[in-house]
Amino acid sequence: MLANMRNLLKEADSRGTAIGCFNATGLENILAVIAAAEKLHTPVMIQFAQAHEEEHLMTLDVIGPVMMDAARRASVPVGVHLDHAVELDYIRKALELGFTSVMFDGSDLPYDENILLTRRAVELARKYGASVEAEIGVMAGITLNNQKIAEDRSLEEKMYTDPKAARQFAESTGIDCLACTFGTVHGFYKSAPRLNFELVEELYRTLPVPIVMHGGSGISREDYRRVIRAGVRKINYYTYMAKAGGEAAEKAAAAAETPLFHDLACAAVEAMTKNAEEALQIFSAREE
Numbered sequence: 001m002l003a004n005m006r007n008l009l010k011e012a013d014s015r016g017t018a019i020g021c022f023n024a025t026g027l028e029n030i031l032a033v034i035a036a037a038e039k040l041h042t043p044v045m046i047q048f049a050q051a052h053e054e055e056h057l058m059t060l061d062v063i064g065p066v067m068m069d070a071a072r073r074a075s076v077p078v079g080v081h082l083d084h085a086v087e088l089d090y091i092r093k094a095l096e097l098g099f100t101s102v103m104f105d106g107s108d109l110p111y112d113e114n115i116l117l118t119r120r121a122v123e124l125a126r127k128y129g130a131s132v133e134a135e136i137g138v139m140a141g142i143t144l145n146n147q148k149i150a151e152d153r154s155l156e157e158k159m160y161t162d163p164k165a166a167r168q169f170a171e172s173t174g175i176d177c178l179a180c181t182f183g184t185v186h187g188f189y190k191s192a193p194r195l196n197f198e199l200v201e202e203l204y205r206t207l208p209v210p211i212v213m214h215g216g217s218g219i220s221r222e223d224y225r226r227v228i229r230a231g232v233r234k235i236n237y238y239t240y241m242a243k244a245g246g247e248a249a250e251k252a253a254a255a256a257e258t259p260l261f262h263d264l265a266c267a268a269v270e271a272m273t274k275n276a277e278e279a280l281q282i283f284s285a286r287e288e
């Protein structure tokens with residue numbers, strides 16, 4: 001069933017868990033993530049990023065209705081989210097399709113302009129009953145446009161989210177959650193990420209809205225648990241699930257006399273379901 005991000009976050013906060021939000025770059029990811037969530041009886045979110053369109057992976061027109069349909073059919077609550085949108089017109093397009101939440105990413109913009117446009121995104125989303133995620137600071141790694149692709153995908157401490165600025169930003173925009181930077185990056189990690197748990201705790205105390213972690217795959221089980229305990233309530237997860245799917249397809253292709261695409265896709269869905277299940281199990285585990 002369709003679910004609103006605001007409610008999903010509220011529930012996660014009261015349980016001390018995080019909601020997993022997985023990228024839908026194709027039908028296979030959607031099938032895998034929803035199957036995993038249904039198996040675990042846990043709420044989940046699926047998201048499409050504007051950058052996927054620019055990378056020619058998929059278009060919102062094609063995948064948006066599929067995401068909505070899959071969410072409505074699911075036996076668990078599913079939020080349908082637009083990830084890293086940089087244009088208000090693009091946000092409107094997702095809202096027209098029925099998306100229950102959108103992310104406006106104005107982190108490339110000067111602070112004041114980011115506030116102004118985020119506020120407009122909130123006004124727009126409210127007309128559709130949808131909720132809004134926003135971002136300040138910089139997330140290194142693959143993201144919405146080429147300028148933001150950091151060469152080494154590493155992050156400097158001075159780029160981490162400043163709690164005071166974040167609070168002011170959240171209060172003056174009316175957003176529902178904020179993507180914060182505290183040591184994770186998009187894409188693959190070249191060396192083990194060093195997360196600043198104290199900063200997450202401080203953000204949790206300071207911010208009036210839940211904290212979102214981007215670049216959420218490739219982190220140890222223990223670090224996930226620590227970061228959730230510190231207050232992260234939404235985790236964006238994709239790269240390592242896509243890797244699991246790719247490796248399974250590769251293995252299936254090597255084993256087949258004549259590799260047929262539908263067989264490779266099935267192998268990929270199976271592996272991605274397992275990967276999403278492992279992630280969701282960690283994100284939705286309550287502290288003993």
Ligand SMILES: [Zn+2]
Nearest residue numbers: 139214215236
């Ligand atoms: Zn992101």
